[in-house]
Amino acid sequence: MLINTGIPTKEQVLSVFPPAERLEKGPVAVIECFQRIPCNPCQTACRRGAIKPFEDISDLPVIDGDKCNGCGLCVSMCPGLAIMVVDMSYSKDKALVKLPYEFAPLPKEGDTVTALDREGKPVCDAEVIKVLNTAAMDKTPVVSLAVDKEFIYGVRHFGSAGVPPAPYNEVSSQPDDISIICRCNDIDIKQLHDLIAQGFTSIDEIKRISRLGMGPCQGRNCVPLVLAELSCAMGKNVSEISPGTYRPVTRSVSLAAIAAYSESKETLNE
Amino acid sequence: MNKTADICVIGGGISGVAIGYFLLKNGAKNVLLLERGHLAYGATGRCGAGIRQQWGTELNCVISKYSLDFFETAQDELQYNGDIEFHQTGYMLLISNERELEQMKKNVALQNSLGIDSQLLTCEDARQIVPILNTDNLLGTAFCQKDGHLNPFHMTQAFADAFKRLGGEIMTYTDVTGITAANGRVTGITTNKGFIAAETVVNAAVGWAQEIAGIAGLDLPLFSERHNIMVTEPVEPILGPMIMSFSLNLYCQQTPHGSFLMGRTDDAQPRDLRMTSYSGFPELIAQSVVNVMPALKNLRVLRQWAGLYNVSPDNAAIYSAASDPKGFYTAAGFSGHGFMTSPATGQSMAEMILGLPPTLPWQRMDVSRFDSGELLLEPSVV
Numbered sequence: 001m002l003i004n005t006g007i008p009t010k011e012q013v014l015s016v017f018p019p020a021e022r023l024e025k026g027p028v029a030v031i032e033c034f035q036r037i038p039c040n041p042c043q044t045a046c047r048r049g050a051i052k053p054f055e056d057i058s059d060l061p062v063i064d065g066d067k068c069n070g071c072g073l074c075v076s077m078c079p080g081l082a083i084m085v086v087d088m089s090y091s092k093d094k095a096l097v098k099l100p101y102e103f104a105p106l107p108k109e110g111d112t113v114t115a116l117d118r119e120g121k122p123v124c125d126a127e128v129i130k131v132l133n134t135a136a137m138d139k140t141p142v143v144s145l146a147v148d149k150e151f152i153y154g155v156r157h158f159g160s161a162g163v164p165p166a167p168y169n170e171v172s173s174q175p176d177d178i179s180i181i182c183r184c185n186d187i188d189i190k191q192l193h194d195l196i197a198q199g200f201t202s203i204d205e206i207k208r209i210s211r212l213g214m215g216p217c218q219g220r221n222c223v224p225l226v227l228a229e230l231s232c233a234m235g236k237n238v239s240e241i242s243p244g245t246y247r248p249v250t251r252s253v254s255l256a257a258i259a260a261y262s263e264s265k266e267t268l269n270e
Numbered sequence: 271m272n273k274t275a276d277i278c279v280i281g282g283g284i285s286g287v288a289i290g291y292f293l294l295k296n297g298a299k300n301v302l303l304l305e306r307g308h309l310a311y312g313a314t315g316r317c318g319a320g321i322r323q324q325w326g327t328e329l330n331c332v333i334s335k336y337s338l339d340f341f342e343t344a345q346d347e348l349q350y351n352g353d354i355e356f357h358q359t360g361y362m363l364l365i366s367n368e369r370e371l372e373q374m375k376k377n378v379a380l381q382n383s384l385g386i387d388s389q390l391l392t393c394e395d396a397r398q399i400v401p402i403l404n405t406d407n408l409l410g411t412a413f414c415q416k417d418g419h420l421n422p423f424h425m426t427q428a429f430a431d432a433f434k435r436l437g438g439e440i441m442t443y444t445d446v447t448g449i450t451a452a453n454g455r456v457t458g459i460t461t462n463k464g465f466i467a468a469e470t471v472v473n474a475a476v477g478w479a480q481e482i483a484g485i486a487g488l489d490l491p492l493f494s495e496r497h498n499i500m501v502t503e504p505v506e507p508i509l510g511p512m513i514m515s516f517s518l519n520l521y522c523q524q525t526p527h528g529s530f531l532m533g534r535t536d537d538a539q540p541r542d543l544r545m546t547s548y549s550g551f552p553e554l555i556a557q558s559v560v561n562v563m564p565a566l567k568n569l570r571v572l573r574q575w576a577g578l579y580n581v582s583p584d585n586a587a588i589y590s591a592a593s594d595p596k597g598f599y600t601a602a603g604f605s606g607h608g609f610m611t612s613p614a615t616g617q618s619m620a621e622m623i624l625g626l627p628p629t630l631p632w633q634r635m636d637v638s639r640f641d642s643g644e645l646l647l648e649p650s651v652v
């Protein structure tokens with residue numbers, strides 16, 4: 001299940017894919033954003049108004065297939081790497097898939113890579129057609145792959161054949177000091193590194209002393225980033241580091257709505 | 271690992287770090303503090319962190335005034351690099367009935383006689399300070415501007431940093447599993463990281479104080495009860511003081527950071543050291559808060575959690591030296607106000623352990639009061 005594994009089901013993926021008629025017409029964004037979190041850069045990035053206006057910052061993005069031209073602006077804006085662009089008009093047999101890719105080294109145009117599915121399993125070989133990495137993309141390069149049309153529902157990532165991905169710390173030493181880690185409480189990577197250096201080396205301790213992860217997103221945006229930083233700093237695998245305590249409520253609810261509710265049960269974490 | 275310390279303090283909550291700091295400040299050497307989790311893992315990191323002097327007994331007034339005076343200069347005295355975020359935006363205690371009015375009149379007179387600058391306010395005056403307060407069913411309020419709120423994590427860290435600067439040592443993720451004694455005297459403690467030889471051991475595990483006393487062979491009249499609390503998203507400042515009502519059973523405060531903290535005493539909460547969240551709580555506290563401050567109704571709740579109140583038979587703290595084994599000291603039983611009184615706890619326990627003359631009347635807080643009947647009953651608690 002998505003909530004446990006981070007991997008959406010086939011049904012979920014199909015539910016956000018534009019219909020076949022729209023796909024035939026040309027490039028269009030596919031947004032796999034399934035969790036209501038306070039996040040909206042995709043909506044504000046789109047200059048064509050193709051992502052329907054949010055009434056609430058936690059709304060899920062919905063694409064208007066008539067307005068979207070697949071420009072890909074939103075792809076590198078999404079901090080969750082939830083967006084790709086699919087272009088079925090690329091050639092007779094091949095579709096172009098534009099994927100956000102935050103790994104080093106970046107592939108080169110003309111390379112052959114192994115396209116991977118949402119679980120990281122190989123799907124097919126793919127040719128790298130284009131690699132875009134401008135300053136405006138803020139370290140989220142977009143890589144375009146040509147794949148056989150039948151695979152568009154499967155391909156979501158790729159591995160450079162034969163080249164092992166760089167250890168995360170080589171990548172993470174690149175962001176500059178003002179890269180924001182916790183967007184709810186404005187904590188940047190330098191502040192985080194300082195806290196780790198002072199000996200706050202678990203999510204729970206960092207949270208308490210800095211309020212990181214205590215804002216409206218409740219850690220959903222920032223905790224994975226902090227886990228990665230802790231992993232480099234302590235030379236431990238992310239799976240060995242506690243993600244900290246998650247507490248009810250799972251989604252923010254107004255006092256008035258809670259006051260109007262009535263049912264009592266025991267729950268959850270310490 | 272085998273270690274030696276002159277004094278071992280068990281518990282890295284506000285009481286433990288305050289005791290450690292005041293011990294060193296008063297001349298002790300070689301003090302080691304042990305905490306099973308991280309600092310402020312227990313009640314300290316889960317509390318409302320309100321600071322008030324508006325109490326109904328002389329002893330509590332004196333203790334809380336001493337502590338508040340300390341907090342006012344703590345940032346400098348402890349030379350803390352961070353910010354303890356002490357904001358003196360006041361406590362406003364709501365008066366809903368005649369009985370409460372009589373009690374508040376007595377309390378304010380007592381507080382004023384002890385140099386605490388509290389006062390009774392009419393509903394109109396109260397609304398001047400808190401425009402969003404619904405005073406429809408109130409007779410007035412009591413108010414003290416000097417009361418306020420502190421950041422519990424930073425206050426704990428400030429004590430801990432000062433303690434280390436004075437030469438103290440802190441071991442986190444160290445679980446105390448046993449206390450050894452010979453000839454009626456403490457000789458050391460066993461932990462998951464090994465044995466520590468020490469002739470003096472201070473039990474500041476508070477919520478878990480009975481457990482620690484139990485392994486030292488003592489039976490203290492204490493129990494720990496779960497209390498629930500929740501917090502909203504932060505918004506612009508619209509509420510200065512902590513709003514508290516005994517008869518309506520609520521406290522609610524906007525923290526300096528902008529979020530609203532709120533809690534109440536729930537019936538029949540478990541006393542088995544459980545700190546899971548009780549989902550019957552949000553509904554009741556939300557109803558009370560929306561009733562008292564309707565303007566808050568659209569605020570969104572982000573998080574709910576729970577911590578332990580450690581309670582004695584008269585709701586007042588116990589500062590005690592055991593007669594057998596000698597060298598074993600306990601500070602516990604703080605109910606819902608151990609955070610605000612921690613400087614008094616630290617100084618008093620340091621004086622008791624080091625044989626110094628009392629600054630505060632801590633002899634009256636000995637556990638023997640439950641045998642002699644000289645109880646310290648406090649009328650004004652949530």
Ligand SMILES: Cc1cc2nc3c(=O)[nH]c(=O)nc-3n(C[C@H](O)[C@H](O)[C@H](O)COP(=O)(O)OP(=O)(O)OC[C@H]3O[C@@H](n4cnc5c(N)ncnc54)[C@H](O)[C@@H]3O)c2cc1C
Nearest residue numbers: 281283284285306312313314317318320446577608609610
């Ligand atoms: C919901 C709630 C709201 C509150 N609001 C307020 C308020 O507004 N103002 C106020 O003044 N007070 C408030 N309190 C009370 C206050 O939190 C406590 O009285 C105070 O924090 C107690 O601090 P402590 O250091 O004595 O205990 P704790 O903070 O509980 O510290 C005890 C420590 O001992 C450790 N420990 C336990 N067993 C062992 C072991 N075997 N080995 C090693 N370590 C061990 C624990 O991990 C813990 O960290 C509130 C409490 C709760 C639960």
Ligand code: SF4
Nearest residue numbers: 046068070071072074
């Ligand atoms: S691909 Fe371009 S047009 Fe389509 S939603 Fe994204 S930003 Fe808007």
Ligand code: SF4
Nearest residue numbers: 033039041042078080
């Ligand atoms: S930016 Fe990404 S995560 Fe945020 S709402 Fe848009 S698709 Fe979802």
